[in-house]
Amino acid sequence: MGVWLVANAASSYIFTVLGRMGLCVSYTTTRNLLDGLSQSTRKVIQEKAKWRTFLLIYDNINRMLHVWDPEFGDKDVMDSGTAATFVELQDCDVQKALDADVLETARAKQMRKSLDIDVLYGRIKHDHLLDVMAVHTLSFLVQHVPSIIHMQEHLTLRLQTSLAIHCMWKGRKTNIYPSATSDHDEGSTGGNQKVLDDLMLRQLSLDKEEIPKLLTIVGGDQSTVEKVRMLKRFLSSCPHGYARYGWVLPLIQLWHMGWADLERILSTHWSKKNSASDISTFHFMNEKLGRKVKNVKRPDFYPAQALVFDTLQAEVLDCWQEVLDTNNLILYFDQNPKSVEDLLALAKKIVYMYMSTIGSQEACLRKNESDQFKAGSVWMNSGPKATAGDQVLGNTILRMRDSMLHYEFQCAVADGDIGRAMNIMAVWTFMFCGSGKSKYTNELLEIACNFEYEYSDALQEAILNNWLCNLTGLDGCWFPMDLLQEHNIKQLKVMSNERVSSFGSNYFKNVIAYNVRNFLEVKELLQVATGLAKKNGAHRRKKKVIGLKLLAQTMREHQLHRYREGRTYGHVAKDDFATGYCTLDGTTRISDFVKRTSTDTSDVHGIDEDSSMDEPGEGDDEIEVDEMLDIDDKIDNGNLSLEQE
Structure with a gap:
């Protein structure tokens, strides 16, 4: 109970009251326990570091220090620091993989x-893309139609076997150890030097003469790896091994990259005219679903992703209706059973027609010359007509292609x-x-x-x-390491709000930082133990079903996936x-x-x-x-x- 209270930034007064009631131990006892855990973690990390079987992930952590009773000249101050995680390397030969001389020789060529x-x-495996996008296309259908839900197991197996490229070992669990925080700002080149010195020399207690013999993988978001490279550039002429930082191997992490792609998709398919009347734009979908996603730099990740994926799911189901010539997919499969292979062949047809560059060109430029798309009703809008073909259909195809590629990226990451x-x-x-x-x-x-x-x-x-x-070893639970670091930082920020001490203070780096994963775990465990586990999401699923039905009706009314020559609202998706x-x-x-x-x-x-x-x-x-x-x-x-x- 004491650790749970610390995890929730409870005041010492609450410790006193609950202690008097016999519900928890004193704050001092809890603090001593956390001190002991931190010392134990520090020793484990230092011992493992000797074998160089590790990589480091770090990112900036900041908070606003507010002046609640300002005097003349006082103002709020941004307090910045760095939080890091020590990750054990697995399934590799460290001496061969991290040989700095081998990499230097290869680059010299x-x-x-x-x-x-x-x-x-x-570098693009084109045939694989077609196959895997077809599997996802069929998976959306399978999840919608109860009579063929049994096919999902086959589709999952196909992704894990014939369509797998480089999978992590089944059941593997990643061993991670949060490190001490510091006051060094990794947002600057000089700050990264201080961060690396702090991690390698002070926290891991490694020898300066031994460090350059092997590479050390240092991961972070795009900004972090850029600053690390800049540090290497500035110090590359230094004659001493450690001080050149040539032993640092920057490795960009993937969650922020996926976030950047979400931003790109929204920006490309939002409509520069900011018009909510064009069904081929995410602006229209955002308004129709009553979402609050904004077309801005770095939009909120999960709302943006939900908008993209929900729109994609509704579009794919509408495409199935067009290909199967039905208005009721559930009733259709009750009366017309099909095999997995037959449906996969149709899924490939859908991908080719509605998620491809050439499909968009067929709709926009070639005026459906090959009769690839079913003809819709005559476009009667009083506004300007598309100079060639059906611009709305062409925009929609590009949106579906981009969304499905992002969906595949996220599925691949989750599958490991x-x-x-x-x-x-x-x-x-x-x-x-x-x-x-x-x-x-x-x-x-x-x-x-x-x-x-x-x-x-x-x-x-x-x-x-x-x-x-993967912190659990369970299938489907893989995720990028920069997302892991973001979770740690979120908890650290919660615990920093109640204290004036900096991120580099003795209390924060030696008591809080080393135990951040313990705090996250004890919060979840106590929630489950008291019957207050996370909501099962039934209400959220019901809202999603309602939203999908609304989109399905709207797409049918607009005949979105049929060819209507001259159709445009002015937006041309690039x-x-x-x-x-x-x-x-x-x-x-x-x-x-x-x-x-x-x-x-x-x-x-x-x-x-x-x-x-x-x-x-x-x-x-x-x-x-x-x-x-x-x-x-x-x-x-x-x-x-x-x-x-």
Whole structure:
């Protein structure tokens, strides 16, 4: 009970009252227990660190210190620090994987100069994308129709076997140890140096002479790894091993990258005119469902993701109705049983028609010449007509494609299949470029160079096997390590609000920080033990069903997935993939990156990469779809256009 009270930032007065009632031990006793746990954790970490079988994840933590009774000149102050986690490496040969000399030798060969558009495009497993998107398309149907729900087990097995690329070992549990917090601000280059010194030298007690012999993987969000690289750039000329920080191997983490893709999807498919009348935009869906998602930089992650996924589910079910020529899917399957293989074949047809680059082009540019789409009623809107084809249908197809790719990324992460996740990241290389996200484009170009030319097989294996974490060992419970760090930081912030002491104070770093996972676990355990477990979500599911029915009715009324020539509301969704392909192929973007990083491997972003509008095609919303036709021969060969064979 005492640990639970500390976890909820209870005051000492509550300890006194409950102690007098015999419900908990004193605050002093609890504090001594936490001190003992912290010392034990510190010793375990230091012992494990000697074998170098670890990676470090860290991120900034901050809070606003409010002046409640301000005097002249007093004002609120932002208190910043850093929180870190020690993660044990598993399923890898550390001595081979983290050999710094091997990586240095590989980079000295400058094989990254071979990087070009064909290499980047070839990294995408096109056939696999078609198959896995078809499985998800059928899965949405299976979850909706009770009579075929038994097929879900087969679809799940298919993802775990024939469609698996690089899965974590079944039942594996990640061993993590929260580290002490500090007052160092990792938001600056100098702050990262202090953070690394604090972690490696003070907390882990490693020898300066031994550290450079092996690489140390340091993970974080895009901003963190950028600052670490900048630190390496500034100190690369230092003659001493440790002080050069060449032993640091920055590794971007994946939750923030997924968040960036959510932002891209909303921005591309929201409508610049901010019109809520166009059903092919998320602005329309947001208003129709009564959601509060905003088209802003870094939108709230979970509401934004729910809007994207709920819209995708409703659209997929509407596509099934079009393909099966029915208005009632449940009744249809009661009367017309089908096999899994037959339904998968139809699912591939849906993916090809409604989730592909070529499908969008067929709707917008080719005026449904091949009669790919069913004809809808004549478009009678009094406003302007589309100059070619059905713009609303073309926009919708691109929205479904982008949403399904994001859905596959999140499913791959949850399944612990980092290989499938990397396949989506290979697509995102083009999409981030096409949407003007320069820094994430550079990060993915760097990953391509690393895995194609520089990382040894052992190092690739070590990274792939330890890019995600699972705290329970249960299937479907894998998630990115930067999300783990965000959970820890959220709890640390709760506990920091009741104290004036800084993040680097003795109390906070030695009592609170080391025990943050204990606090999270005891809060959950006590909630379950008292019968106050989390709500089962029945009310939320009911609201979702109502929302899906509303979207289904709206889509039928608009004949969203039928071809209606001339249909438009003025919004033209940009094909981020095609735009990115043109930018990477038709400009010096790749050669500039290669030239810059061949001279200095830490110079991933360059000095002029702060703006996302610095290159042709990036951030340019005026690029018309027909400008992408000159790459049809390239795009149409893969499953991003998903041509039928």
